[in-house]
Amino acid sequence: MKIFRIILFILHLGLLFLLTGVLLNAYIPPKIFPWLNLLSLGFPILVIGYIMLTFFWIFSWKKRAFVFMFMGLFFLNPVKRWVNYSSESKETANLKIVSFNMKSGKKGIDKIKDYLEQKNADIIFIQEENGQLKLNNLEGEYSLPVIRLYSKYKIVSRKNLFENLSDTDITSQCEQIDLEIKGKIYRVFNVHLQSFGVVKSMVKLNGSSEEDEKKVKNIVKKLIPTFKSHQEQVKIIRESIDNSPYPVIVAGDFNAVPNSYEYYKTSEGLKDAFYEVGRGSGTSFHDYKYPLRIDYIFTSESIKPVTYKVDHSVNLSDHFPVVATFKID
Structure with a gap:
């Protein structure tokens, strides 16, 4: 079970990293690094995955849940541009x-x-x-x-x-x-x-x-x-x-x-x-x-x-x- 949670923790960090990359589209144009724009297409899937893992940590009574919940606040406005x-x-x-x-x-x-x-x-x-x-x-x-x-x-x-x-x-x-x-x-x-x-x-x-x-x-x-x-x-x-x-x-x-x-x-x-x-x-x-x-x-x-x-x-x-x-x- 411990190994499973380590894998999920790494996955959760990966999703956080990718979601942050989406936000960088505000500053980095496609001619410099187009992959961030490509990443924006997957934003709904990334957010859903992030939310599901956050709930997993909440139900597991892990303190890291609060960290991921806090970091998730940065994505409220981006989510509102999809679902409001x-x-x-x-x-x-x-x-x-x-x-x-x-x-x-x-x-x-x-x-x-x-x-x-x-x-x-x-x-x-x-x-x-x-x-x-x-x-x-x-x-x-x-x-x-x-x-x-x-x-x-x-x-x-x-x-x-x-x-x-x-x-x-x-x-x-x-x-x-x-x-x-x-x-x-x-x-x-x-x-x-x-x-x-x-x-x-x-x-x-x-x-x-x-x-x-x-x-x-x-x-x-x-x-x-x-x-x-x-x-x-x-x-x-x-x-x-x-x-x-x-x-x-x-x-x-x-x-x-x-x-x-x-x-x-x-x-x-x-x-x-x-x-x-x-x-x-x-x-x-x-x-x-x-x-x-x-x-x-x-x-x-x-x-x-x-x-x-x-x-x-x-x-x-x-x-x-x-x-x-x-x-x-």
Whole structure:
């Protein structure tokens, strides 16, 4: 039994080390050490393992349980970016936003159209749009491949942020749009960071050690270069946010999980609406049956989140729609 506990203790220290590595994504970019970003994908598993071992030490009446409980406090905020149970906001919302990757409408353009019109949102950020979506109650100019913004408000100006980005593909799109909302200008960013090009067949292991090993290596070969491309794309977005003379709203499909470099860099100085007012699971991509939150809405401090919901009740894409409300002055 003593040897067994020593093994568990070493395992627990290992999990603590790996979880700490995930937090370092806030400081170390993928071009320097991309493996930390890769580690962020396993954060839910690492946390669950850490919690289970902590309870083991508690039930074993070991003093080390208090040490691991104390160290676990450092991971409360990172966990809240995945699963959150915030208190209900007392603010009254006057702005409704929907962000949705519709996967080119493969599950039915008409169903998507009906759903979005029923939501009666003020602004809708769409990713992976194929030019077929027409909404009756909103204006939506098709200006860039992959993404489109629909709005009840006047568009003052728009800019393709990735226009001069050479190391990218068509899945990488970001549009900066200035909107006049209630007599005030707001700068919004509709984001779709570069896709990894990973499909179900690539991640499904079949039990053959040689073939499974080859699959894992192929996946890593796709992930690492994409992390590095994301760094360049996020840098452009970050500079535009920092230089904005107006309050900003940044929404879309980042193809990056919470606690990743992309998340930390983009959210600097901004509010993550899910972290502020979200409840339950933030999982927005459901194709792989693994908790992946990759769709976000970030806002300036002056824009107050009131509600945030990942609508798990609809199956219109491999993403769930994100619906949030805000209070603006």
